[in-house]
Amino acid sequence: MTDKTHLFEYLLRLGDNALVLGQRLGEWVAHGPELEEEMAMANFALDYIGQARLFLSYAGEVEGQRRDEDQLAFLRDSIDFKNVLLVEQPNGDFGQTIARQFLYESFYQFQLEGLSRSTDTRIAEIAERVSKEIRYHLRHTRKWVLRLGDGTDESHKRIQNSFDELWRFSGELFVADETDNWAVEHGIGPNPETLSSRWNQFVGAALTEATLIQPDDGWMDGGGRYGRHSEHLGYLLADMQFLQRAYPAASW
Amino acid sequence: MVLTAKADKDTVWRLLSEVPDPEIPVLSIVDLGIVRWVRTDHTRIAVGIAPTYTGCPATEVIAANVLKHLGQNGLDATVERVLSPPWTTDWISDEGRKKLHAYGIAPPAGSTNDELRVACPRCDSKQTEKVSEFGSTPCKASYKCSDCLEPFEYFKCL
Numbered sequence A: 001m002t003d004k005t006h007l008f009e010y011l012l013r014l015g016d017n018a019l020v021l022g023q024r025l026g027e028w029v030a031h032g033p034e035l036e037e038e039m040a041m042a043n044f045a046l047d048y049i050g051q052a053r054l055f056l057s058y059a060g061e062v063e064g065q066r067r068d069e070d071q072l073a074f075l076r077d078s079i080d081f082k083n084v085l086l087v088e089q090p091n092g093d094f095g096q097t098i099a100r101q102f103l104y105e106s107f108y109q110f111q112l113e114g115l116s117r118s119t120d121t122r123i124a125e126i127a128e129r130v131s132k133e134i135r136y137h138l139r140h141t142r143k144w145v146l147r148l149g150d151g152t153d154e155s156h157k158r159i160q161n162s163f164d165e166l167w168r169f170s171g172e173l174f175v176a177d178e179t180d181n182w183a184v185e186h187g188i189g190p191n192p193e194t195l196s197s198r199w200n201q202f203v204g205a206a207l208t209e210a211t212l213i214q215p216d217d218g219w220m221d222g223g224g225r226y227g228r229h230s231e232h233l234g235y236l237l238a239d240m241q242f243l244q245r246a247y248p249a250a251s252w
Numbered sequence B: 001m002v003l004t005a006k007a008d009k010d011t012v013w014r015l016l017s018e019v020p021d022p023e024i025p026v027l028s029i030v031d032l033g034i035v036r037w038v039r040t041d042h043t044r045i046a047v048g049i050a051p052t053y054t055g056c057p058a059t060e061v062i063a064a065n066v067l068k069h070l071g072q073n074g075l076d077a078t079v080e081r082v083l084s085p086p087w088t089t090d091w092i093s094d095e096g097r098k099k100l101h102a103y104g105i106a107p108p109a110g111s112t113n114d115e116l117r118v119a120c121p122r123c124d125s126k127q128t129e130k131v132s133e134f135g136s137t138p139c140k141a142s143y144k145c146s147d148c149l150e151p152f153e154y155f156k157c158l
């Protein structure tokens, strides 16, 4: 693979993670447990969609096939999506959304820290900007982990279940492959393997404080980065892409 | 009207200070601190604008409003997006902070990550309580004053 195809791949992964998670969070609009949390989820979603636009429009420029952010978002099939499996998992109850958000953003904060030192100025600038947003999100999400974990028996049981269920999707975040190795060699981004101990420490501390038990690392699921997705992504894309597929090039 | 790219920087800055932020129209985009630079060389005028949040839907509206307002004043310009250094609430001018307060939105207190006492913009009481970290737009949080009981919005620190 050439530098160009590696960079395109790398940007698609960043963009697709943001896009899919943003779309998921947007599903809470009009379904939030209370008004304030609904606004929080909508705000998170908006931030992620904004990030996806920055990464995907850059990806399109790198690819040089005249595909813009919209074409990349709305006209690719699930097999061409490079997001990790964690972000496409369904919202479940509010606790499950919080657990998913916490596991992912705990990783994302460290990934962004590495990306903000990227030799690729454009990536570094985006990461520097986005880090500030994710820090704000995490402050909120971590509080909810504590509140639900150290809350009632019911909330404790449910969020513990969510962490147990989602844990198998955390492994994929830290596996370095050819594209990651390329990124490390060229100073584009951090080696994901080196982020796992800080992630474990960060997540572990919150779970302990929340009186929750950190699940054991058992069998880990994966393959999202290679287009091997869970069935959930298809439904998400059907929802997100319907309009552009039914009415090609429709615009406001 | 035939548009020209000939204008001095001061004129462009003055015109930009007349463009309101679409979400908080009491502030101009200059007060908000998102206009980073103006470049003029008598063949083109370029304006650098930093988005407040990456997902802020107002960013494109702002760019369009800038071009429209400059155009109405006979100027032909382009707008560029500036990501670095990122916008934070520290970029809001003192004038902007006064306008926010007068408008009923508590201006950002301190800098990022501080959990400071936010004063009520109606009665200036510091007995206030945070209702939510989030509000009607990405840049605001929701508060309530324990003295005058007024709910208000706080321009949160980022």
Ligand SMILES: [Zn+2]
Pocket: B120, B121, B122, B123, B124, B125, B145, B146, B147, B148, B149, B150
């Ligand atoms: Zn008051």
